[in-house]
Amino acid sequence: MPSMAQGGLNSSVQNNKPNPKSPTASLFSIRQKIAQHRKSLPIASVEKRLIEEVQKNDILIIVGETGSGKTTQLPQFLYNAGFCQEGKMVGITQPRRIAAVTVAKRVAEECDVELGQRVGYSIRFDDTTSTSTRLKYMTDGLLLREALLDPHLSRYSVIIVDEAHERTVHTDVLLALLKKVQRARLKPVGENGPQQNSVLRGCQGRKISPLKLIIMSASLDARVFSEYFGGAKAVHVEGRQHPVDILYTAHPESDYIDAALVTIFQIHLEEKVGDILVFLTGQDEIESVERLVQERLQHLPEDKRKLLPLTIFSALPSEQQMQAFAPAPTGFRKVILATNIAETSITIPGIRYVIDPGFVKARSYNPSKGMESLDVVPASKAQTLQRSGRAGREGPGKCFRLYPEREFEKLEDSTKPEIKRCNLSNVILQLKALGIDDIIGFDFIDKPSRGSIVKALEELRLLGALTDECKLENPVGYQMSRLPLDPVYSRALILANQMNCLEEMLITVAVLTVESIFYDPREKREEARASRNHFASVEGDHLTYLSVYRESDEFLEKRKVAGSENKIDKIMKKWCKDNFVNSRSLKHARDTYRQIREHVEQMGFTVSSCGNDMLEFRRCLAASFFLKAAQRQLDGTYRALESGEIVHIHPTSVLFRSKPECVIFNELMQTSKKYIKNLTIIDPLWLTELAPHHYKSAEPV
């Protein structure tokens, strides 16, 4: 029996379709199989003990390795033990949408209930829960949003935070919040005193039951969580994985790409059947290794050429991603060249061999320059462990680490928590909205640097979300915290409302929140560029995005099909393909547009358009994004006004060749150079006119 689909796309039980000839018999056997499978999981034997521990302890840390069954089974144990009485729910959070969905489906099946009844999931844009839902799987970000509306999370008797070891920003903030909520719910009503903040408010005059917290982690190190929760009890649940042989090189490899290639062919020619998974750092590397594999295959005798290289990374359109899942033709061995996406987000069946060069591309943030960077850095021990585990899902496997064992010992235990390497403005705005005012003194698991906090506070103040005393500004700060957007985009919507171009800004912001709306395949670069030119505005990327979105809308209007979501998707996909637009991104932008439009309408804004007056819209962009402006230098490079950095226009910008004098931009990121992305041409005088609190002199720099 394959191990559980954790974020995987396939569930073993779903594949067992009932036999139409004898539905009762096969349904019975499916139920039997499910029961057998559940009983065989390592966690099944400790059900009684786990429930006792939950009853005894308000906080419990569960360390469970892959395949223990903790994510699917523990919520069912809790349900059976009566934790969902009186309408209370058990909430289970996941860092990823796909995991919330697949696990909920699986558990509904195991409970033999319809999804959305006793068992359901809720993620952004897709909520299957109902009033009868008792086991609710969701993303951690969504629970954070829920806390803004119900600060005591009063509908939950137990909250399970799964995959806590990944230490995403959402998980870290959620854990801090849950710690506070739990204390608030323990205190008798009215004893919180007059100084209470809003996390503690709201339970006046009403009885609220205690909240149980369960932190689940696959970490080697549960101490961090245990210490954070005041020495909370940690229990270990055995995993169930097939053994994976770890092999190291004798000497350091100077060229890990070449070492990976050599290893691929060594496995292909010498090892037994089974597919190969290679972890590389990015699209470029993946595509060049793909070419090199193809080339070297040509040098092999005909009968040894049955090796099929496939690629997978997040920017790849879904259809092409799916190719990695299809079984190889008979006699062929697949070699999957993947980024980190294959570490946790997707599970490809059939992998027996993993090649791990030991590197990862990671984002980091420099608060003083307001600049992000993407650097190739050594992976952590936890990551390399996760990677090798990918070889042991279906049978014994092998993992080839392309460095000596002594190098492994030097790796960091775990990846630096994301909260220590990202822009904090959104996190801080959320905390402020939850009534937490002392950010510097806030009880983070890992405290971000003081500089990073100060920078974010300053940004929020400049955006008008905070007062000079760093209190939430009324009403702007509250409005901004309610929108599921970066604070700077929320601010843009509020300004656009005042400047009568809210319709345009809603679309623009929706597109800016997605990862690249254009699809730009290397092999059809000329065609893709021609298509981009068709949409391009000489005034910049924002106006270009506006016309892409509007044209897709018009196309849909013209084709006015009666209703069905599926049909709309199909038509949009075709349009996207013809126009080199990434359909996943466009769909996401359309969903976001709908959601944020609803939000601003609820705030009482009227969505009005500036029609053809793009000047007014660009002025609004300047007023919104004044913190990120750049001016051309004599030598043709640009200087970012805020940080003074010398920057370059990113080649994907429609302004790449036009070299305007002054622009605002949304993103400053260092990769091979310091690039600015998503730009619009502005008149530099607008900055002093529209953001006088920031640009005091008449001539910016």
Next chain:
DNA sequence: GAGCACTGC
């Protein structure tokens, strides 16, 4: 002349 991975009632 170039894009690690996630996420938000």
